Amino acid sequence: MIEIEQLTKSYGPNHVVKDVSLKVPTGEIAAIVGTSGSGKTTLLRMINRLVEPSAGTIRIDGEDTSSQEAHALRRRIGYAIQGHGLFPHRTVGQNIATVPELLGWEKARVNARVDELLDLFQLDPDAYRDRMPSELSGGQQQRVGVARALAGEPGVLLMDEPFGALDPVIRQKAQEDLRAIQRRIGTTIVMVTHDIDEAISLGDRVAVMDDGCLLQYAPPAEIIARPATEFVGALVGAGERPYRMLSLIPVGDVTEDGSAEGKAISDEATARDAVAELLWSRRSSAPVARRGEVIGRVRLDALLEMGAAPA
Amino acid sequence: MRPGLVFRAALALVLAAFLIAPSSFAPVFRPFTQNDAPPIYLQADLLGLAAQHALLVVLAVAVGCVISIGLGILVTRPSGREFLPMSRAIANIGQTFPPIAVLALTVPALGFGPAPTFVALLLYGLLPIFENTLTGLSSVDRSVAEAARGSGMTDRQTLFQVELPLALPLILAGIRISTVISISTATIGSTVAARTLGEVIIAGLQSNNPAFILQGGLVVGAMAILTHDAFTWAEKAAARRAGRRVA
Numbered sequence: 001m002i003e004i005e006q007l008t009k010s011y012g013p014n015h016v017v018k019d020v021s022l023k024v025p026t027g028e029i030a031a032i033v034g035t036s037g038s039g040k041t042t043l044l045r046m047i048n049r050l051v052e053p054s055a056g057t058i059r060i061d062g063e064d065t066s067s068q069e070a071h072a073l074r075r076r077i078g079y080a081i082q083g084h085g086l087f088p089h090r091t092v093g094q095n096i097a098t099v100p101e102l103l104g105w106e107k108a109r110v111n112a113r114v115d116e117l118l119d120l121f122q123l124d125p126d127a128y129r130d131r132m133p134s135e136l137s138g139g140q141q142q143r144v145g146v147a148r149a150l151a152g153e154p155g156v157l158l159m160d161e162p163f164g165a166l167d168p169v170i171r172q173k174a175q176e177d178l179r180a181i182q183r184r185i186g187t188t189i190v191m192v193t194h195d196i197d198e199a200i201s202l203g204d205r206v207a208v209m210d211d212g213c214l215l216q217y218a219p220p221a222e223i224i225a226r227p228a229t230e231f232v233g234a235l236v237g238a239g240e241r242p243y244r245m246l247s248l249i250p251v252g253d254v255t256e257d258g259s260a261e262g263k264a265i266s267d268e269a270t271a272r273d274a275v276a277e278l279l280w281s282r283r284s285s286a287p288v289a290r291r292g293e294v295i296g297r298v299r300l301d302a303l304l305e306m307g308a309a310p311a
Numbered sequence: 312m313r314p315g316l317v318f319r320a321a322l323a324l325v326l327a328a329f330l331i332a333p334s335s336f337a338p339v340f341r342p343f344t345q346n347d348a349p350p351i352y353l354q355a356d357l358l359g360l361a362a363q364h365a366l367l368v369v370l371a372v373a374v375g376c377v378i379s380i381g382l383g384i385l386v387t388r389p390s391g392r393e394f395l396p397m398s399r400a401i402a403n404i405g406q407t408f409p410p411i412a413v414l415a416l417t418v419p420a421l422g423f424g425p426a427p428t429f430v431a432l433l434l435y436g437l438l439p440i441f442e443n444t445l446t447g448l449s450s451v452d453r454s455v456a457e458a459a460r461g462s463g464m465t466d467r468q469t470l471f472q473v474e475l476p477l478a479l480p481l482i483l484a485g486i487r488i489s490t491v492i493s494i495s496t497a498t499i500g501s502t503v504a505a506r507t508l509g510e511v512i513i514a515g516l517q518s519n520n521p522a523f524i525l526q527g528g529l530v531v532g533a534m535a536i537l538t539h540d541a542f543t544w545a546e547k548a549a550a551r552r553a554g555r556r557v558a
Contacts, residue, residue, distance in 0.1 A: 050461060075463030085458030088554030089476050098462045132554050148462070158461075 007056035018212040029189040031203030039212040078157035082164040084145030086133040093129040099152035117147040139170040159191035242307030246272035260297040264289035330358040340522040364507040371432035383444025402441040405434035428500030436489035443485025447478025480550040487542035
C-alpha cells in the first residue's frame with residue numbers, strides 16, 4: 001500500500017506538484033495520466049525520491065519513505081522507464097542482476113532470479129542471458145527493462161511511460177503481458193502515461209493530473225462516467241465515452257443462455273471487441289466460448305446497452 | 312594477417328633492434344654524414360635515453376590523467392558544476408602556453424634537469440584528457456544514468472559502474488592524444504638538461520650532422536606511432552565492452 005499525503009514539489013515560486021494525496025492499495029495498478037508538464041512524472045519520481053518532496057509525506061506499507069537512505073529505498077522499489085535505460089556495457093543477465101547484486105544476494109540466488117525473470121518475460125535464458133542490450137529488438141529491450149525493475153522482488157514497481165518507445169502493435173502485447181505478470185506476482189504498480197487509453201486499460205485506478213493538481217482519482221469506469229472536471233471530460237473525449245466503457249467490460253459479464261450462429265467470441269474479449277465483431281459480420285448475436293467451449297451467447301442490443309451512460 | 316599489423320610489428324622490431332644495437336645500423340645512416348662524421352650517436356646509451364624519455368612522458372601523462380580526469384568528474388557532478396568554467400580555463404591555458412616558455416619560466420624555480428620538462432609536458436597534456444573526459448561523461452545516455460540511480464546505486468556506484476566504463480573509450484582517446492603530443496614535445500627537454508631523445512637531435516644540430524637529427528627524429532616518431540596504435544586498439548576494446556558497435 002502506498003499512501004501519499006499532501007505532497008508538494010516547488011522549484012522556487014513554481015509549484016510542479018500541488019498538495020496531492022492518494023492511496024494505492026496493495027496489488028493494484030494506479031495509472032497517472034496527464035499532459036506533459038502536468039507534474040505526473042515528478043509525482044512518480046518523488047515516490048522513490050529521485051526528486052525530494054518539498055512538503056508532504058509518502059508511506060509504503062506504513063513506513064515513511066524519508067526514514068531511510070534514498071539509495072536503500074530505491075533498491076526496494078522497482079523502477080522502469082521509457083526507452084528502457086539498459087546499461088549498454090552489461091549483458092542482459094547482468095542488467096537484470098543489478099538490484100539483487102546491490103542487495104548483496106548470493107551468486108546462486110542471483111542467477112536463479114535472472115533465469116526466472118527471463119522465463120517470465122518469455123525470453124529463453126540460455127539464448128538471451130549473455131546477449132548485449134544492443135542485440136535485442138525494441139520490445140525485448142523493454143521487457144528486459146521491466147525484468148530488471150522486478151529483479152529485487154520489490155513490493156512496488158514504478159513505471160514512467162514504460163511503453164512509450166514501442167510501436168502500437170508491440171505496445172498492446174507488452175501491456176497485456178504486463179497485466180498478466182502483475183496478476184501473477186501481485187506487485188503494486190504506479191505508472192505514468194500520457195495515453196488515456198493505456199491508463200484506462202491498465203489502471204485499476206486512474207489519477208488525472210493537470211498543472212500539478214490531482215483532478216480526479218477513481219476507477220476507470222467512474223472517470224469515464226463521471227469526469228470530475230471539464231479537463232477530465234475532454235481527456236476522456238465525449239465521442240469516445242461509450243466505446244471506452246465497453247472496453248472495460250468482459251464479454252463474460254454480458255453472456256446469457258442460448259445459442260447463436262457463427263464464429264464464437266472469447267468470454268475474455270472486451271464488449272468493445274464483441275460489438276466490432278458483430279457489426280463487421282452483420283450478426284445480431286454470437287456464441288460465447290470459454291477456452292474453446294461454448295457457454296452461451298451474447299446479443300448486440302445487450303452489448304450496446306452497456307455503452308450507455310450509467311443512470 | 313592484416314598488412315597494418317605486419318607493418319607495426321616490423322616497426323617495433325626495427326625500433327628495438329636500433330635501440331639495442333645502434334652501431335649495426337651505421338651503413339644506413341652513413342650516406343647522411345659528411346667529412347667522415349660518426350653516423351650513429353654513441354655519446355650515450357640510446358636504449359637508456361629512450362627509456363628515460365618514455366618514463367618522463369609516462370609520469371607527466373599519469374599525473375595529467377589524475378588531474379584532468381579528476382576535474383572532469385568533479386565538474387560533471389551537480390555539486391561541482393560551478394567549477395566548469397574555471398577548470399576549462401586552466402586546461403586551455405595549459406594548452407595555449409608554449410612548452411618552451413614553460414621551460415624558461417620554471418628553470419629558475421626548479422633548476423636544470425627533468426623537473427621543468429615534466430611540468431611543461433603535464434600542462435601541455437591536460438586539455439585533451441580533460442575535454443574528452445568531460446565529453447565522455449556528459450554523453451552518457453541520460454536514461455541510463457537515471458536507471459542506475461533509480462536501481463538504487465549510490466553516486467559512487469553510478470560513477471564507477473556505469474558512467475566511467477561508458478566514457479572510457481573517449482577518455483582513452485584523450486590520453487592517446489596527450490601521450491603522442493608529449494612523446495614528441497619531450498625532446499625539447501634536452502635544452503634544459505633533461506635526459507631525453509632530444510639530446511640526439513640537438514647533438515646533430517650542434518655538430519651539423521644530419522644523421523644524428525634523422526635517427527633522433529625517427530626513434531621519437533616510431534615511439535609515437537606505436538603508442539598511438541596501442542591506444543587505438545585499447546579504445547576499440549573499451550568501446551566494444553561499452554556495448555557500442557565498432558566498425
